Amino acid sequence: MKHRILMASDFFYPNVGGVEEHIYSLSQCLIARGHKVVVVTHSYDKVVGIRWLPNGLKVFYLPLRTFYNGCILPTMIATIPYIRHILVQEKITLVHGHAAFSTIAHEAMNTGRLMGLHTVFTDHSLFGFADASAIITNMFLRLSLVNCTHCICVSHIGKENTVLRAKIKHNIVSVIPNAVDTKLFTPEPEKRSKTRITIVVVCRLVYRKGVDFMIHIIPFICKNFPDVQFFIVGDGPKREALEEMWQKEKLGDRMQMFGALDLRGVRNVLVQGHIFLNTSLTEAFCMAIVEAACCGLHVVSTNVGGIPEVLPPDLMYLAEPDVNSLTLALEKAIIAFRLGAGPSPEERHEKICSFYNWFDVTKRTEHVYDTVAKQQLKPFGQQLSDCLHQTKVYPFLLVLSLCFLIIKFFDWYRPRHLIDIAPDYASKRRSSIKQNGFN
Amino acid sequence: MARPCQPRSPLWRKVLYENQGFPDNYTDTTFLYELKKNVNLRILKFSDAVSGARLLSREISVVALVGEVFVALHDHLTDPLLLLLCCSFLTLVGYVIYVTKYKYRSIFLDVVLVCSYIVIVTLMSPILKTLTKTISTDTIYLTSVLMMLGHLMFYDYDSFSTTVSKALSFNSALFGSLCLASRLNSDFDVFVLLTVAVSCFALLPPLMTEFGRSNTVASFFDLTALTGTYFISQTAFLFYLAELLTLNLSIPYLIVRWQKYKENISGPWDEAKPSIGRVEKKRR
Numbered sequence: 250m251k252h253r254i255l256m257a258s259d260f261f262y263p264n265v266g267g268v269e270e271h272i273y274s275l276s277q278c279l280i281a282r283g284h285k286v287v288v289v290t291h292s293y294d295k296v297v298g299i300r301w302l303p304n305g306l307k308v309f310y311l312p313l314r315t316f317y318n319g320c321i322l323p324t325m326i327a328t329i330p331y332i333r334h335i336l337v338q339e340k341i342t343l344v345h346g347h348a349a350f351s352t353i354a355h356e357a358m359n360t361g362r363l364m365g366l367h368t369v370f371t372d373h374s375l376f377g378f379a380d381a382s383a384i385i386t387n388m389f390l391r392l393s394l395v396n397c398t399h400c401i402c403v404s405h406i407g408k409e410n411t412v413l414r415a416k417i418k419h420n421i422v423s424v425i426p427n428a429v430d431t432k433l434f435t436p437e438p439e440k441r442s443k444t445r446i447t448i449v450v451v452c453r454l455v456y457r458k459g460v461d462f463m464i465h466i467i468p469f470i471c472k473n474f475p476d477v478q479f480f481i482v483g484d485g486p487k488r489e490a491l492e493e494m495w496q497k498e499k500l501g502d503r504m505q506m507f508g509a510l511d512l513r514g515v516r517n518v519l520v521q522g523h524i525f526l527n528t529s530l531t532e533a534f535c536m537a538i539v540e541a542a543c544c545g546l547h548v549v550s551t552n553v554g555g556i557p558e559v560l561p562p563d564l565m566y567l568a569e570p571d572v573n574s575l576t577l578a579l580e581k582a583i584i585a586f587r588l589g590a591g592p593s594p595e596e597r598h599e600k601i602c603s604f605y606n607w608f609d610v611t612k613r614t615e616h617v618y619d620t621v622a623k624q625q626l627k628p629f630g631q632q633l634s635d636c637l638h639q640t641k642v643y644p645f646l647l648v649l650s651l652c653f654l655i656i657k658f659f660d661w662y663r664p665r666h667l668i669d670i671a672p673d674y675a676s677k678r679r680s681s682i683k684q685n686g687f688n
Numbered sequence: 689m690a691r692p693c694q695p696r697s698p699l700w701r702k703v704l705y706e707n708q709g710f711p712d713n714y715t716d717t718t719f720l721y722e723l724k725k726n727v728n729l730r731i732l733k734f735s736d737a738v739s740g741a742r743l744l745s746r747e748i749s750v751v752a753l754v755g756e757v758f759v760a761l762h763d764h765l766t767d768p769l770l771l772l773l774c775c776s777f778l779t780l781v782g783y784v785i786y787v788t789k790y791k792y793r794s795i796f797l798d799v800v801l802v803c804s805y806i807v808i809v810t811l812m813s814p815i816l817k818t819l820t821k822t823i824s825t826d827t828i829y830l831t832s833v834l835m836m837l838g839h840l841m842f843y844d845y846d847s848f849s850t851t852v853s854k855a856l857s858f859n860s861a862l863f864g865s866l867c868l869a870s871r872l873n874s875d876f877d878v879f880v881l882l883t884v885a886v887s888c889f890a891l892l893p894p895l896m897t898e899f900g901r902s903n904t905v906a907s908f909f910d911l912t913a914l915t916g917t918y919f920i921s922q923t924a925f926l927f928y929l930a931e932l933l934t935l936n937l938s939i940p941y942l943i944v945r946w947q948k949y950k951e952n953i954s955g956p957w958d959e960a961k962p963s964i965g966r967v968e969k970k971r972r
Contacts, residue, residue: 409722410955530961561705
C-alpha cells in the first residue's frame with residue numbers, strides 16, 4: 250500500500266538534533282520505498298517557503314515565528330489554513346506528527362483528523378510527572394492523543410512513559426527505535442592518536458546532559474591517567490563552566506572544545522576517539538552512543554531512561570548517575586582499551602549495522618501506516634465524545650468545534666476543487682539511495 | 689493485563705538492538721514493572737498537621753497584635769505609655785530567655801543598640817509620621833494588608849521551602865507598619881507603634897525559631913490576639929475565633945483526609961538527580 254504522508258514537527262533542518270535526523274532519514278527511506286512524503290515545519294530565520302531536499306522531499310517552512318523552546322505559539326487555529334491547503338494540494342492520506350513539545354505536530358494532527366485523515370504520532374522524549382509544568386504538558390498531550398490512531402515510541406521506556414502520560418491503550422503504541430546512518434559513521438582507527446587515549450563527548454552542553462558530572466570527572470581522570478585527553482563537541486549554556494574548569498585545572502591541550510558541529514564534523518571527531526562518554530540525566534533513546542559505537546568507540550554511559558535498551562553490554566559500560574560510578578566505569582573502559590579487550594572497531598561497526606538501520610525502521614513504520622490505514626475513521630461526533638469521556642476537559646470540545654468550523658469556513662471560502670494539486674516528484678535516483686546512503 | 693497462562697517460548701527482553709520476533713506494539717507482562725507510586729511519601733498524622741498549622745496561626749496572631757496596637761493608638765483606646773511599657777517588658781523577658789537559654793550575646797553592645805534605636809526613632813518619628821501623609825488612607829490600608837500578607841508568605845516558619853526569604857518578610861512587615869504609622873496622631877504614637885513592630889518582626893523571629901513548634905508559645909500569642917480583638921469589636925472577635933478554629937482544626941483535618949488522593953508516580957524515565965560528591969581518591 251502506498252501512502253502519502255505529511256510529517257509535521259517544529260524540529261527540522263536546518264536545526265540539528267535527534268528528532269530532525271529521524272524525520273529526515275525516515276522521509277528519505279519512505280520516498281525510496283515509493284511513498285510520497287512532505288514535511289511541514291516553521292520558518293528558520295531566512296529559511297521560509299517551500300524547499301526541496303534531495304530525492305524530492307518537499308518541505309514547507311510556514312511563515313510562523315517561534316515562541317518558546319523552538320516551538321510556535323500554540324493557538325490551535327493559526328495553522329489550520331496552511332495545513333488544510335497542504336493536505337488538499339498534496340493529496341495527503343496520513344499525518345505523522347513528531348515530538349511531544351512540537352506545536353505544529355499537534356495542530357497538524359488535529360487538522361488532519363478533523364478533515365478525516367488517520368494520524369500517527371512519534372514521541373521522542375521522556376517526561377516526568379512531578380512538577381506543575383509536567384502536569385500541564387501531560388494534559389495537553391493527553392488531549393492531543395485521545396483521537397490519535399497510533400503512537401510510536403523510540404524505546405520501551407518511552408512507551409511506558411507515553412502510556413502513563415497520555416493515558417492511552419498500550420496496544421496502539423509501537424516501539425520503533427531510531428537508527429543511525431551506518432554509511433556515514435564508519436570507523437577509521439588510523440586517525441586515532443597513537444600516543445594518547447582520546448575520550449570524546451558529543452552533546453549539547455546543558456544541565457540535562459550531565460555537564461556537571463564532566464566538570465568533576467575530567468580533571469580527576471586527567472590527573473590519574475597522564476595519557477588521556479578529552480574532545481568535547483557541542484555548545485550550550487554550560488560551556489562557560491567547562492571552560493572555567495579547563496582554565497582552573499590547567500589542562501592545556503588535554504581538553505579540546507570544538508563547539509557545535511554537523512553530522513560529518515561529529516563523525517570526524519568521533520573517529521579520532523577511543524572512548525565515548527555520555528553523562529545524560531535522562532534520555533529516551535540516545536543517538537550519540539549509537540553513532541559512537543558505530544564509529545568503533547568504547548562507550549561509557551549513565552544508566553538512565555532507555556539507554557540500557559540501546560546497546561548490548563559488550564559494547565557499553567553502564568554507570569549510575571553519580572561522579573564516582575562514572576569515574577569507575579571510565580577507568581574500566583580505559584584499562585579495557587589498553588588491554589585490547591572487547592570487540593575491535595570494525596566488529597563494533599558491524600554489530601551496529603546489524604542492529605540499527607533506517608530501512609528496517611522504515612519497514613516497521615510502514616507496517617504501522619498499513620494497519621492504521623485499514624482502521625475505521627472516527628467521525629467528528631465520535632471524536633468529540635471520546636475526548637469528553639476520556640479526558641473530561643470540557644472546554645477543549647469548544648476548541649475542537651471551533652477548529653472544525655474554521656475548516657468548514659475555508660471549505661466554503663476556498664473550495665477544495667479549486668486548489669491546484671501539486672504534481673509528484675518523479676525521481677530516477679530513488680533506487681540509488683539504497684546503495685549510497687542518503688546524505 | 690498480565691496473562692501468565694500464555695506460553696511465551698522465546699522470552700521477551702527489554703532491548704532495542706535485537707529483532708525478537710514480537711510485533712512492535714507487543715506489550716510484555718513486565719510492562720510498567722518499574723513504576724513506583726508515592727516513593728518517600730510521609731503520611732502526615734493529624735497531630736503533625738496541627739502542630740504545623742500552629743506555626744502559621746502564631747505568626748498571624750503576631751501580625752494581628754501589631755494591627756490591634758495600631759487600632760488602639762489610632763482610636764485612643766489605651767494609654768500609649770502603657771502599651772510601650774508592656775511591649776518593653778515582654779521584649780525584655782524574651783531577651784533574657786534568649787540570652788540565658790539559647791545564644792549568649794554581649795549585653796553591653798545590645799544596650800548601646802537599644803539606646804541608638806531610641807534616639808534615631810525619636811528623631812525620625814515626626815518624619816515618618818508625615819512620610820505618607822499625602823497618600824489616601826484606603827491606599828495605605830490596602831498596602832499594609834498586602835505587605836503583611838507578603839510577610840506571612842515569605843516568613844521562615846520551619847520549612848525548607850524555596851519561597852522563604854527572611855529579608856523580604858521582615859522588610860515588607862516593617863514597610864506595612866510604617867504605612868500605618870502615618871495615620872497616627874502624635875509622634876509618640878508613631879514611636880510606640882514602630883517599637884512594637886520592630887520587636888515583633890525583628891526581635892521575635894530568632895526567638896521563635898529557637899522555640900520551634902512550641903504549643904504554649906503559639907497559644908500565648910493566639911489568646912493575646914484574640915483577647916485584643918474582643919476589646920476592639922465583637923465582630924472582629926467572632927471572625928478571629930472562626931479563623932483560629934478553621935486554621936488549627938479544619939484545614940489540618942482536610943489535609944490529613946485528602947492525603948489518600950496523593951498519587952506521585954516515578955520510574956526510570958525520571959530525570960536522574962546528579963549526586964556530585966567528591967571523587968574518592970582510589971588506588972590506581
